[in-house]
Amino acid sequence: MTTLDSSKEIKKDDSDVSEHHEDFRMFGLITFLIADGMTFAGFFAAYLTYKAVNPLPEGAIYELELPIPTLNTILLLISSATFHKAGKALLKNKNSDTQKWLIVTALLGITFLICQLFEYFNLPFGLTDNLFASTFYALTGFHGLHVTLGTLMILIISWQSRSKGGRITNQNMFPLEAVELYWHFVDGIWVVLFIILYLL
Amino acid sequence: MTISIDSQDSNSKSLQPKSWLKYLSFSLDHKVIGIQYLICGFLFYLIGGTLASAIRIELASPMSDFMPRDVYNQVLTLHGTIMIFLWIVPVVNGAFGNYLIPFYVGARDMAFPRLNAVAFWLIPPSGLMLVASYFVEGAAQAGWTAYPPLSITTPQSGQIIWIMSVLLLGGSSIFGGINFIATIIKLRRPGLKLMQLPMYCWAMLGTSLLVVLSTPVLAGTLILLSFDIVAHTGFFNPVLGGNVVVYQHLFWFYSHPAVYIMVLPAFGLVSEILPVHSRKPLFGYTTMVFSIMGIVVLGLVVWAHHMFTSGTPPWMRLFFTIATAFIAVPTGIKFFNWVATLWGGKISVNSAMLFSCGFIINFVFGGITGVALAQVPFDIHVHDTYFVVAHFHYIVYGGTVFIIFSSIYHWFPKVTGKLMSEKLGILHFAITFIGFNLCFAPQHWLGLNGMPRRVAEYDPQFQFVNQISSLGALLMAISTIPFLINIFLSIKNGINSGDNPWNALTPEWLTSSPPPVENWEGDAPLVEEPYGYGKPISQKN
Numbered sequence: 001m002t003t004l005d006s007s008k009e010i011k012k013d014d015s016d017v018s019e020h021h022e023d024f025r026m027f028g029l030i031t032f033l034i035a036d037g038m039t040f041a042g043f044f045a046a047y048l049t050y051k052a053v054n055p056l057p058e059g060a061i062y063e064l065e066l067p068i069p070t071l072n073t074i075l076l077l078i079s080s081a082t083f084h085k086a087g088k089a090l091l092k093n094k095n096s097d098t099q100k101w102l103i104v105t106a107l108l109g110i111t112f113l114i115c116q117l118f119e120y121f122n123l124p125f126g127l128t129d130n131l132f133a134s135t136f137y138a139l140t141g142f143h144g145l146h147v148t149l150g151t152l153m154i155l156i157i158s159w160q161s162r163s164k165g166g167r168i169t170n171q172n173m174f175p176l177e178a179v180e181l182y183w184h185f186v187d188g189i190w191v192v193l194f195i196i197l198y199l200l
Numbered sequence: 201m202t203i204s205i206d207s208q209d210s211n212s213k214s215l216q217p218k219s220w221l222k223y224l225s226f227s228l229d230h231k232v233i234g235i236q237y238l239i240c241g242f243l244f245y246l247i248g249g250t251l252a253s254a255i256r257i258e259l260a261s262p263m264s265d266f267m268p269r270d271v272y273n274q275v276l277t278l279h280g281t282i283m284i285f286l287w288i289v290p291v292v293n294g295a296f297g298n299y300l301i302p303f304y305v306g307a308r309d310m311a312f313p314r315l316n317a318v319a320f321w322l323i324p325p326s327g328l329m330l331v332a333s334y335f336v337e338g339a340a341q342a343g344w345t346a347y348p349p350l351s352i353t354t355p356q357s358g359q360i361i362w363i364m365s366v367l368l369l370g371g372s373s374i375f376g377g378i379n380f381i382a383t384i385i386k387l388r389r390p391g392l393k394l395m396q397l398p399m400y401c402w403a404m405l406g407t408s409l410l411v412v413l414s415t416p417v418l419a420g421t422l423i424l425l426s427f428d429i430v431a432h433t434g435f436f437n438p439v440l441g442g443n444v445v446v447y448q449h450l451f452w453f454y455s456h457p458a459v460y461i462m463v464l465p466a467f468g469l470v471s472e473i474l475p476v477h478s479r480k481p482l483f484g485y486t487t488m489v490f491s492i493m494g495i496v497v498l499g500l501v502v503w504a505h506h507m508f509t510s511g512t513p514p515w516m517r518l519f520f521t522i523a524t525a526f527i528a529v530p531t532g533i534k535f536f537n538w539v540a541t542l543w544g545g546k547i548s549v550n551s552a553m554l555f556s557c558g559f560i561i562n563f564v565f566g567g568i569t570g571v572a573l574a575q576v577p578f579d580i581h582v583h584d585t586y587f588v589v590a591h592f593h594y595i596v597y598g599g600t601v602f603i604i605f606s607s608i609y610h611w612f613p614k615v616t617g618k619l620m621s622e623k624l625g626i627l628h629f630a631i632t633f634i635g636f637n638l639c640f641a642p643q644h645w646l647g648l649n650g651m652p653r654r655v656a657e658y659d660p661q662f663q664f665v666n667q668i669s670s671l672g673a674l675l676m677a678i679s680t681i682p683f684l685i686n687i688f689l690s691i692k693n694g695i696n697s698g699d700n701p702w703n704a705l706t707p708e709w710l711t712s713s714p715p716p717v718e719n720w721e722g723d724a725p726l727v728e729e730p731y732g733y734g735k736p737i738s739q740k741n
Binding site: 023024027031032034035038039040041042043046053127130134135142 | 311312315374377378379381382385386387412413414415416417419420421423424427431432433434435440441442443446449450453
């Protein structure tokens with residue numbers, strides 16, 4: 001997004017061009033993630049209001065089991081750690097380690113999605129059964145969409161960091177850092193979602 | 201796409217395309233994108249204005265004889281949506297923000313030029329989609345609020361297109377907001393402090409914070425609403441156990457801040473225009489900054505005052521009444537600051553100044569009815585009547601649209617290097633001001649006497665006042681004619697304005713008019729006192 005315009009932007013003094021530029025790309029991403037977080041906040045607010053105001057109708061089924069989501073929470077937390085490992089390896093200029101850790105992270109993401117689908121198929125209620133069922137699928141589905149996008153991005157950057165001549169190197173950490181921040185964000189949202197949907 | 205970018209980048213110094221065709225291209229230049237926003241917005245303003253005229257023609261007589269009732273509903277829905285999402289928000293944020301903010305912070309472009317272009321190019325397709333939905337089984341009929349269950353039960357393809365269109369426009373708005381925040385915070389020229397920025401930067405910073413915090417909530421809400429329509433879930437459908445009031449809370453969590461998204465940038469723009477044309481420093485810069493931020497914070501916690509008749513509990517009514525009344529404080533501070541800026545100034549009576557003064561008059565009136573509407577007993581009496589319509593238009597037309605015109609007169613020489621005709625400009629102002637007040641002032645009376653809004657038919661006793669209102673609307677429609685003539689004549693053979701026709705001190709005037717592609721020939725100037733008027737000439741920079 002910013003490689004082309006950077007040349008235009010900072011022509012006047014070349015001293016700390018790249019550093020300055022990295023800086024506000026990350027700033028833009030954080031702003032975007034705040035916005036994205038507000039979307040989830042809206043969903044959570046709706047769910048909590050429903051819980052407080054709308055009783056579950058007679059005969060409606062809305063029961064959740066804990067094992068799979070707990071496993072999923074652990075998977076995502078581990079994947080945050082493995083992503084961190086990948087970043088550390090890149091700092092030490094060990095591209096093959098970076099790629100290895102990124103692929104592990106992506107596999108954890110894929111496992112998360114498979115577990116999520118497995119949970120969906122084994123739940124005793126469907127999307128339109130009742131209000132809470134709908135909210136459950138909307139929230140977990142919207143989060144699952146984020147995990148899917150994140151996994152795809154991790155696969156892309158793991159390809160891009162394959163060798164020292166690739167796009168992502170010690171000197172150009174931004175794509176990795178950006179996806180890492182996004183991944184931690186998605187991870188954090190899941191923890192909140194897990195507490196609100198499953199534990200409350 | 202990339203090809204045009206590369207060619208522009210490689211020889212950007214020499215390249216200053218004279219052709220208007222650049223406004224149809226995927227440009228990364230913030231100035232081109234700003235004008236693209238303005239032209240696109242104005243075209244939609246003409247469409248929305250035509251719809252408004254259709255509404256006023258219908259309401260000139262008590263029976264629904266001009267168009268069928270369902271078409272009337274579609275027209276009022278499209279009018280509201282187009283005017284808000286395709287005219288006011290893109291123009292007052294996107295157009296002026298893109299054109300001015302990089303100048304004000306001393307940059308050569310926005311922080312993320314490509315994101316900027318994407319944000320603009322989301323607008324024309326979604327706007328066309330919205331307008332075209334009229335031809336697909338009828339457009340949305342549920343008003344710009346799209347309250348369920350009305351929006352779930354009315355014909356659905358139009359409503360779904362409406363939702364998709366608003367989602368895209370919301371995305372465009374969020375991208376723009378991210379860009380403005382990054383530009384103002386991170387892209388300031390070295391040495392330029394936050395408290396030295398022109399006021400419009402502060403207004404845009406506040407507005408962008410509101411955009412980033414509240415627009416995503418609307419997006420989420422509309423996604424749930426589209427699930428209700430397409431997949432027959434029951435989030436907002438009482439028949440399936442859903443809760444319509446949750447929709448209202450989520451919707452107004454965006455749409456009340458949206459009012460500030462529409463009016464805060466106008467506050468910023470008027471704070472730029474008044475000092476220049478009255479040759480005085482902006483009164484109370486610091487209080488202005490704090491009142492903008494105060495409005496941002498308070499603006500996020502007043503949404504339920506739109507819902508006093510939705511079964512809100514007493515404690516909620518009390519809280520939101522008090523919070524809303526508090527907003528009058530920062531707004532009042534700003535109002536008095538503008539008046540104090542004018543006070544004793546060397547005022548030049550030109551089109552820009554007239555529209556700005558028109559803004560102050562209309563806005564204080566709309567503000568007073570706003571405080572009145574925040575009071576629960578009064579609000580319950582006039583809820584969903586023409587009083588609300590009148591109040592809203594006093595803020596958004598009498599406020600923001602007046603400032604849009606004022607800004608066009610003020611910055612036209614900057615963009616084109618030509619002056620606009622003052623005679624036509626003053627004629628435009630006179631017709632607009634008279635027409636606007638004739639159209640909307642009587643609607644306060646209609647509302648107080650119980651005429652409901654959004655209904656094609658009404659009690660015959662209201663006919664005379666409605667006809668006055670329709671006459672005002674006719675004048676407003678006519679007022680665009682001198683404006684358009686003025687624009688085209690001035691572009692074609694206006695008097696050359698020179699670089700700085702108003703002798704202004706804000707940074708955008710310290711370069712040539714029209715500006716070079718990279719904004720400044722050399723380094724950006726450091727403007728420490730953007731409002732340092734009224735000093736001996738030797739002290740000016």
